[in-house]
Amino acid sequence: MSAVELRLEFEDLLYYEAWLLDHDRLEEWLALCAEQVRYWAPVRANVPRGAEDWARPHMLAHFDEDKGSLALRVQRIRTGVAHADEPPARVRHLVTNVRVLDGDDEAATVTSNFIVFKNRRGREECLFVGCREDRWRRIDGAWKLEERLIILDHDVTENITVLF
Amino acid sequence: MATRADLPAPTESPRPSPQGRPITEWDELVDLQQRTVSPRVFTDSDVYQAEQERIFARCWLYVAHDSQIPRPGDFVTNYMGEEPVIVCRDAEGRVRVFINSCRHRGMRLCRLDAGNTRMFQCPYHGWTYDVQGRLVGVPQYHEAYYGELKREEWGLLEVPRVESYRGFIFASLAEAGESLDAYLGEMKWYLDIVLNRTAAGWGMLPGVHKWSVKGNWKLAAEQFGGDNYHVTVGHESMVRLGLVPPGKTSGDEPWVRDFQVRTDKGHGWINLSIADPPAITEVTGAYQARVQIEARHRLQPAQSALVGCTYVGTVFPNCSLLSFAGFLTVRLWQPRGPKRIEVWSWGMVEREAPPAVVELARKMQILTFSPSGIFEQDDGEMWGESVEAMGGVYRRRFPLNYQMGAGYGRRDPEKPGLIHPPSTEIGVFGFYEQWRALMSGEMGAHT
Numbered sequence: 001m002s003a004v005e006l007r008l009e010f011e012d013l014l015y016y017e018a019w020l021l022d023h024d025r026l027e028e029w030l031a032l033c034a035e036q037v038r039y040w041a042p043v044r045a046n047v048p049r050g051a052e053d054w055a056r057p058h059m060l061a062h063f064d065e066d067k068g069s070l071a072l073r074v075q076r077i078r079t080g081v082a083h084a085d086e087p088p089a090r091v092r093h094l095v096t097n098v099r100v101l102d103g104d105d106e107a108a109t110v111t112s113n114f115i116v117f118k119n120r121r122g123r124e125e126c127l128f129v130g131c132r133e134d135r136w137r138r139i140d141g142a143w144k145l146e147e148r149l150i151i152l153d154h155d156v157t158e159n160i161t162v163l164f
Numbered sequence: 165m166a167t168r169a170d171l172p173a174p175t176e177s178p179r180p181s182p183q184g185r186p187i188t189e190w191d192e193l194v195d196l197q198q199r200t201v202s203p204r205v206f207t208d209s210d211v212y213q214a215e216q217e218r219i220f221a222r223c224w225l226y227v228a229h230d231s232q233i234p235r236p237g238d239f240v241t242n243y244m245g246e247e248p249v250i251v252c253r254d255a256e257g258r259v260r261v262f263i264n265s266c267r268h269r270g271m272r273l274c275r276l277d278a279g280n281t282r283m284f285q286c287p288y289h290g291w292t293y294d295v296q297g298r299l300v301g302v303p304q305y306h307e308a309y310y311g312e313l314k315r316e317e318w319g320l321l322e323v324p325r326v327e328s329y330r331g332f333i334f335a336s337l338a339e340a341g342e343s344l345d346a347y348l349g350e351m352k353w354y355l356d357i358v359l360n361r362t363a364a365g366w367g368m369l370p371g372v373h374k375w376s377v378k379g380n381w382k383l384a385a386e387q388f389g390g391d392n393y394h395v396t397v398g399h400e401s402m403v404r405l406g407l408v409p410p411g412k413t414s415g416d417e418p419w420v421r422d423f424q425v426r427t428d429k430g431h432g433w434i435n436l437s438i439a440d441p442p443a444i445t446e447v448t449g450a451y452q453a454r455v456q457i458e459a460r461h462r463l464q465p466a467q468s469a470l471v472g473c474t475y476v477g478t479v480f481p482n483c484s485l486l487s488f489a490g491f492l493t494v495r496l497w498q499p500r501g502p503k504r505i506e507v508w509s510w511g512m513v514e515r516e517a518p519p520a521v522v523e524l525a526r527k528m529q530i531l532t533f534s535p536s537g538i539f540e541q542d543d544g545e546m547w548g549e550s551v552e553a554m555g556g557v558y559r560r561r562f563p564l565n566y567q568m569g570a571g572y573g574r575r576d577p578e579k580p581g582l583i584h585p586p587s588t589e590i591g592v593f594g595f596y597e598q599w600r601a602l603m604s605g606e607m608g609a610h611t
Binding site: 062157 | 275276277278279369370371372373374375376377378398400401402404405506510511513522523526527529530531534535536538540541542544545546548552
């Protein structure tokens with residue numbers, strides 16, 4: 001597959017994934033994750049330029065999930081009494097700047113930017129902005145997410161009731 | 165010292181109560197007989213402004229942990245209420261807390277979260293201070309000031325009192341007053357169950373969870389200080405998923421290991437005997453057994469009997485802690501107007517805990533009590549929608565009910581404070597009794 005074809009393939013995949021998240025198809029989204037997925041979003045800090053190191057051991061994070069904890073988050077939404085998302089927010093993922101690094105037919109590192117808009121009951125409205133560094137692997141013929149590093153551009157966030 | 169003249173103007177004239185008792189403004193805000201609290205306590209900007217002076221400029225406030233600033237020159241920035249501060253270990257190893265504002269034009273002196281330095285230089289005109297707070301550098305001192313500026317009078321504003329308890333550094337903007345030890349009072353006995361159970365003590369994980377939620381800071385502080393009542397409904401999703409035991413909230417060992425405490429000085433503590441699930445004890449079990457043995461040597465028998473429980477507590481006014489499923493979080497409810505809280509939450513682990521225990525603690529804190537936490541999200545919803553819903557001109561005439569458990573608290577010869585099995589509001593209302601005493605001037609500035 002050429003580099004252009006690979007990028008188109010991942011653009012399609014990331015747009016599909018965003019569509020699943022925006023349309024409450026969380027179980028189908030979960031199925032895109034590999035069994036051994038790591039999904040993490042380190043906290044950000046105001047430090048001198050170049051000094052930020054989110055790979056520090058035991059660093060706090062907004063997410064540091066495996067498939068089990070992601071599934072638990074989805075199951076919680078399905079109880080119907082996850083009060084911070086009931087009635088549910090309107091959520092829209094805008095995904096841009098897709099780049100495929102180190103890609104071939106079996107595995108690829110893909111980076112992308114996102115803006116996630118959330119609106120609920122008028123006064124509850126916020127944006128989450130950041131980028132993602134993904135590692136995808138073809139397993140049984142389908143791309144599965146092995147690792148997603150989410151780099152939020154916020155040092156102070158809102159209540160994070162969305163997935164990125 | 166605050167005087168009566170500083171009181172916010174009453175928004176309604178005092179009027180006789182149905183019993184013929186004159187209602188002062190403070191009775192209307194916190195009624196000690198009826199055990200009710202006015203919605204205005206949570207929504208009025210005049211009450212909020214008075215709190216900055218009477219609560220946040222007077223009380224001992226948590227500012228940092230020793231482990232964040234171990235070496236001379238180490239600093240973190242934080243807030244005392246709305247006052248930005250630098251918490252710094254000076255060249256002699258003493259902890260100092262400075263107002264983070266240049267004496268020249270008021271510019272924020274240090275804009276980093278943390279670091280190590282010998283000097284703080286203001287980015288605006290370059291006034292420079294050493295870590296003892298002395299003004300040691302003034303650009304163009306001779307050409308522009310003719311060498312006449314009295315540099316010794318323009319050092320950093322230093323928070324007058326700084327004391328620590330078992331590595332937890334507190335500061336007070338009041339020039340005089342009771343010691344931190346006296347301020348923590350009966351609460352120390354409960355804090356020690358966590359903080360003094362091992363010789364090695366606790367350290368901070370790197371990183372801080374910071375997030376902004378709608379709500380009044382007191383709603384968060386009171387909940388951690390004594391609201392176990394909300395758990396089964398507020399966190400019903402977690403009950404349905406089996407992460408919270410369903411049904412009764414009084415626990416299996418009421419009074420003994422399932423209880424809440426109203427301590428003196430407005431602090432509150434919830435102690436629950438909930439056992440960690442097997443998935444957690446599999447990782448932490450051997451380490452916890454070691455901690456239990458060490459705790460028996462270090463603590464009173466009545467304290468060591470409580471090691472391994474779930475704890476939630478608030479040190480008045482805005483510092484809370486929570487230990488659950490293997491982690492300990494310490495947090496500040498930073499007031500940002502009557503209807504906004506900025507939560508700063510740190511993760512702590514025992515210094516001798518093995519890496520697998522540390523990693524589990526970190527992940528459990530992220531999953532449960534963080535900006536994305538599956539418990540935390542519910543709480544943010546409650547605090548935000550409460551202040552939005554209770555502040556209307558009609559609703560605010562009618563008080564909120566804090567009567568649960570009133571008169572049923574007991575003294576236990578082995579435990580300080582007034583105790584009661586969960587659920588009760590004796591601790592929560594104790595928070596407002598203290599709040600009222602400070603706000604109304606019934607309590608001198610020096611107590």
